Amino acid sequence: MKISRPLRENRQHGDLLFPVSAYETKMEQDFEMPLSYHWHPEIEIFFITSGKANFQVEAEPFIIEEGDVLLIKPNALHGSHDCFGTQLEFRAVVFDYSFLSGMANDRIEQKYLNPLFSEEQGHFILLREKNSIQKALFEMLNKTFFVFDEKEKGYEVLVRAYLLQVVYDILMLQKGEIKPVKTNTRKSEMIRKIVGFVEENHTQRIVLNSLAAYLSVSEGYLCRFFKDNFHMTFVEYVQRVRLQKAERLLRETDDPVGKIALDVGFGSGNYFTTEFGKLYHTTPQKYRKGQDT
Structure with missing residues (x-):
């Protein structure tokens, strides 16, 4: 049986000159969300605006609910299912690392972006503190979504500016002892092999x-x-x-x-x-x- 590393998402997120997209999904009450594992080389910031659902990144399962923000790092296998019998609405902003990095290897990249998105510190960051910074982060993500959705003149500039503000808010929340989660590498590899086996066969x-x-x-x-x-x-x-x-x-x-x-x-x-x-x-x-x- 042929086994490879499948599940790379086929969808293209933006284009070469503007590698960013924003998505919204709404599911009715009692709709059982299908299990959907996938990965992509872009960063994804996933946030729930209503309801809650089971989510999994690599080998780590958890519940994500309204007000939570999940930063998924590049190439991390992730998926969600089971929306607990409630109406579920969530949004996601997906973008290439290069969209934020600017001049290669400058101080901002060395001091902030590289450490934040490094896989060595885990495959994701889950932010669920109910404080003023978390609220500002959530509002900024919603503003990013609406600006991208409306696409008025100059929206590309605002999207980049808002995402840099999002990064800043995440860095501020990390000072409050919100740390990246390191995953169980052996378990994660087992999950990847299972998903790949079933995908191929x-x-x-x-x-x-x-x-x-x-x-x-x-x-x-x-x-x-x-x-x-x-x-x-x-x-x-x-x-x-x-x-x-x-x-x-x-x-x-x-x-x-x-x-x-x-x-x-x-x-x-x-x-x-x-x-x-x-x-x-x-x-x-x-x-x-x-x-x-």
């Missing part, structure tokens, strides 16, 4: 013992590892991956539902429709039509 019939053999661990250990780190069984995880792939194909292609079901690894269209309904609370056909309205 989900269209085939894959079973737990084939993954256990690939990882050189026992099936019992692997079952416990899934429960502790994925919060679901191996079978449930494979199903989530297949459904996530199918959901994307429904949005991005005109392929018949039956073909999509087979392409992502389901044995039949009827079974796929049943499982899709459990996660997305609608049929594949209705979901596709809803994307066109």
Whole structure:
């Protein structure tokens, strides 16, 4: 079986001259967020405006909720799922390190940017202190989002200025003993291998013992590892991956539902429709039509 490092996000964030994008996602109450692991070489600042959700960066799971700010460093594997039965709204600003660094290796880069974004100090920084600096940080991120969204004349200048203010606020919060979290390297590597294995082989019939053999661990250990780190069984995880792939194909292609079901690894269209309904609370056909309205 072919194994590589998959899950690099295909989306391009901005362009060569302005490598930054801002996104907003809204999910209705009781919608179960699909598990979605990915990585990208850009920095991501993720913040929830309403609700809360489980989140994971590399091997570290945690809950992120309204008012929290999560800085995800370049190349870190991350994803979220399970929005606790509440309406969930979150925003993200994704940008290349070069967008802030300015003149290469100047004092600002040496003294502030390099230490802040260094992977040696962990893959992420979670900011959840409820104080005036945290509030200012959250408001500045929202201002960045709105300026980017409206794109009025000169918005590029404001986006860079606001993100530099965001960096400053994060540095000030770190003086309050908010420290980067170092992840368990061995556990993180195990998660990457599992995600890569399923990503490469989900269209085939894959079973737990084939993954256990690939990882050189026992099936019992692997079952416990899934429960502790994925919060679901191996079978449930494979199903989530297949459904996530199918959901994307429904949005991005005109392929018949039956073909999509087979392409992502389901044995039949009827079974796929049943499982899709459990996660997305609608049929594949209705979901596709809803994307066109």
